[in-house]
Amino acid sequence: MNRPRDIGHGPHCVACQHPEQVGQLLAEHRAALDRYAARARLYRQLGEAFRERTLTTRATDPRWPRFQELMLRFLGDANAIASRVMSDRAHLDRVEAAHTPEPTTEPR
Numbered sequence: 001m002n003r004p005r006d007i008g009h010g011p012h013c014v015a016c017q018h019p020e021q022v023g024q025l026l027a028e029h030r031a032a033l034d035r036y037a038a039r040a041r042l043y044r045q046l047g048e049a050f051r052e053r054t055l056t057t058r059a060t061d062p063r064w065p066r067f068q069e070l071m072l073r074f075l076g077d078a079n080a081i082a083s084r085v086m087s088d089r090a091h092l093d094r095v096e097a098a099h100t101p102e103p104t105t106e107p108r
């Protein structure tokens with residue numbers, strides 16, 4: 001038999017306020033993070049493509065500064081998004097752990 005943990009994070013904790021929706025809310029947030037992670041991978045691919053262009057284009061080529069700018073922008077955005085996704089996934093793991101009912105041991 002499972003029972004809810006004796007926790008109370010206060011009125012700011014959505015999971016405490018809506019315990020019946022915790023699973024659904026976590027799933028929705030995780031799905032959104034998966035979409036953000038996919039965007040980060042796409043930005044990384046684009047950044048790497050522009051990195052390749054900067055390496056294979058002469059620095060005197062008038063396009064070179066634009067290639068470098070796009071490389072830095074896409075790689076920077078990819079890193080920022082991936083970092084945020086990692087941080088938010090860790091937060092969701094902590095929320096889930098704190099709000100998952102723990103099994104009780106039945107007295108014999």
Ligand SMILES: [Zn+2]
Nearest residue numbers: 009013015016
């Ligand atoms: Zn809570």
